[in-house]
Amino acid sequence: MSGLDAIDVRVEGLGSLGTDNALPLLHEIRHALERLASTGEPTTIDLSSIPFSQHDRDRLFETLGEGEVRARVDAFGPSTVRETAFPGVWLVQHANPHDEELSAFIEISRLPNILTTPLADVEDSAVALAAKLAG
Amino acid sequence: MDDLTLSERLRQRGVSRRGFMKFCAATASMMALPPILIPKVAAALEQARRPSVIWLSFQECTGCTESLTRSHAPSLEGLIFDHISLDYHHTLQAASGDAAEHAREEAMKKHWGEYLLVVDGSIPLGENGNFSAIAGISNLEMLKEVAEGAAAIVSVGTCAAYGGLPMANPNPTGAVSVEEIIKDKPIVNVPGCPPIPTVITGVLAHFLTFGKLPELDHLKRPKVFFGQNIHDRCYRRPFYERGQFAETFDDEGARKGWCLFKLGCKGPTTYNACATARWNQGTSWPVESGHGCIGCSEPGFWDAGGFYRALSLPFTDVGETILTAGAAGIAVGAAAAVLNKKTKSDAVNNRETITIKDLEKES
Numbered sequence: 001m002s003g004l005d006a007i008d009v010r011v012e013g014l015g016s017l018g019t020d021n022a023l024p025l026l027h028e029i030r031h032a033l034e035r036l037a038s039t040g041e042p043t044t045i046d047l048s049s050i051p052f053s054q055h056d057r058d059r060l061f062e063t064l065g066e067g068e069v070r071a072r073v074d075a076f077g078p079s080t081v082r083e084t085a086f087p088g089v090w091l092v093q094h095a096n097p098h099d100e101e102l103s104a105f106i107e108i109s110r111l112p113n114i115l116t117t118p119l120a121d122v123e124d125s126a127v128a129l130a131a132k133l134a135g
Numbered sequence: 136m137d138d139l140t141l142s143e144r145l146r147q148r149g150v151s152r153r154g155f156m157k158f159c160a161a162t163a164s165m166m167a168l169p170p171i172l173i174p175k176v177a178a179a180l181e182q183a184r185r186p187s188v189i190w191l192s193f194q195e196c197t198g199c200t201e202s203l204t205r206s207h208a209p210s211l212e213g214l215i216f217d218h219i220s221l222d223y224h225h226t227l228q229a230a231s232g233d234a235a236e237h238a239r240e241e242a243m244k245k246h247w248g249e250y251l252l253v254v255d256g257s258i259p260l261g262e263n264g265n266f267s268a269i270a271g272i273s274n275l276e277m278l279k280e281v282a283e284g285a286a287a288i289v290s291v292g293t294c295a296a297y298g299g300l301p302m303a304n305p306n307p308t309g310a311v312s313v314e315e316i317i318k319d320k321p322i323v324n325v326p327g328c329p330p331i332p333t334v335i336t337g338v339l340a341h342f343l344t345f346g347k348l349p350e351l352d353h354l355k356r357p358k359v360f361f362g363q364n365i366h367d368r369c370y371r372r373p374f375y376e377r378g379q380f381a382e383t384f385d386d387e388g389a390r391k392g393w394c395l396f397k398l399g400c401k402g403p404t405t406y407n408a409c410a411t412a413r414w415n416q417g418t419s420w421p422v423e424s425g426h427g428c429i430g431c432s433e434p435g436f437w438d439a440g441g442f443y444r445a446l447s448l449p450f451t452d453v454g455e456t457i458l459t460a461g462a463a464g465i466a467v468g469a470a471a472a473v474l475n476k477k478t479k480s481d482a483v484n485n486r487e488t489i490t491i492k493d494l495e496k497e498s
Binding site for chain 1: 150151152153154155156157158160161163164165167169170171198223265368369370372410411416417423485
């Protein structure tokens with residue numbers, strides 16, 4: 001990405017205390033999971049709107065772990081969708097065509113929005129397939 | 136071409152509906168809107184038409200334009216900038232001289248009452264406004280002329296918003312902000328020296344999406360970006376709560392990333408989105424890189440008494456603080472005096488290379 005990686009800078013950690021900002025978010029996810037289970041209502045959390053250090057992000061991802069599903073969507077740059085070790089908690093990361101992160105969300109849902117096919121595309125598909133069979 | 140909506144334009148460029156939804160999610164995030172509003176953003180952007188934008192640069196350093204053109208989500212900002220019709224920006228446009236001025240006049244005539252006016256830089260009033268002129272027209276005259284036909288004005292950067300560095304004491308050019316001159320148009324201030332690029336684009340995207348300016352605070356700043364102070368959103372805030380402070384720029388506390396309040400950080404009195412939006416491709420922001428916030432998005436930050444002076448410290452010294460502290464302020468004054476003494480003695484004891492005193496160059 002840049003020449004910064006070539007500079008030998010050693011960044012000291014934030015100390016064993018950390019900043020504790022991951023913990024409240026994990027509780028928010030817990031509440032969202034309970035809501036999804038009881039009412040079916042999904043929740044989306046925008047990670048870029050939260051004051052997170054890299055330490056916080058690492059701790060959040062470490063706690064959530066890896067689940068069974070991984071998907072990649074190529075639309076206006078790559079997007080990665082990963083289910084965490086807690087089914088129903090998804091990490092959705094959108095990048096631009098230069099592979100730079102645009103936004104990152106935690107989705108608490110049965111299926112992230114980006115994976116469902118838009119209805120308009122389904123309608124277009126029916127027309128397109130019909131035209132292909134007719135031709 | 137001009138009549139295409141944003142979604143039609145994206146589709147024409149090969150962006151699928153999934154890609155459009157992703158664009159909307161990123162745009163909503165950029166506008167600091169909650170994710171629940173993403174479908175509304177999508178519905179509005181589906182219908183968004185191409186607005187005309189005229190960008191005027193007055194007494195400024197071009198840092199605001201640099202900030203914007205080096206933003207860290209280039210494709211997203213690029214798509215938004217492709218969709219607006221930037222009809223005049225004398226740094227970025229290819230045309231110059233008469234051709235450039237004609238482009239501005241044409242855009243004004245064609246979109247009278249509908250175009251968005253973006254201004255960076257302050258306006259000099261001294262010497263009849265003759266300190267700064269473009270194409271022989273003083274900044275004051277050009278601002279009044281272009282503002283008259285604008286739907287709304289975005290003052291980008293602390294100079295346009297509050298006067299900025301050109302206004303610093305003794306303000307030799309008589310610099311003032313846009314809102315000191317224009318009183319009859321909706322104005323949104325996007326302060327910062329420079330402003331965060333995603334905040335500039337976020338405001339433009341909001342206008343593009345909803346056809347109006349976002350909700351503003353008492354200083355005409357968009358609440359979504361300036362609603363909370365740096366201190367409240369700072370990842371170092373827990374160190375402040377625990378009373379763990381860096382006393383000099385190279386002591387143990389500084390190395391451990393403790394709170395920079397005592398080194399003059401203006402985070403508690405500065406409202407901006409640096410802590411979450413970050414800078415330089417999302418790499419870092421001033422506090423994360425080890426320097427306190429200088430409060431560059433606040434009015435008068437340039438004459439506020441020193442970047443390295445802690446907010447609770449008196450401007451001169453302890454004696455004067457006690458004299459100037461009113462009845463209600465005595466407790467604060469006393470606490471500040473203790474802090475002042477402690478900071479000075481700690482700095483002497485722990486001195487390694489640089490202290491606040493060195494930086495202030497005071498006796």
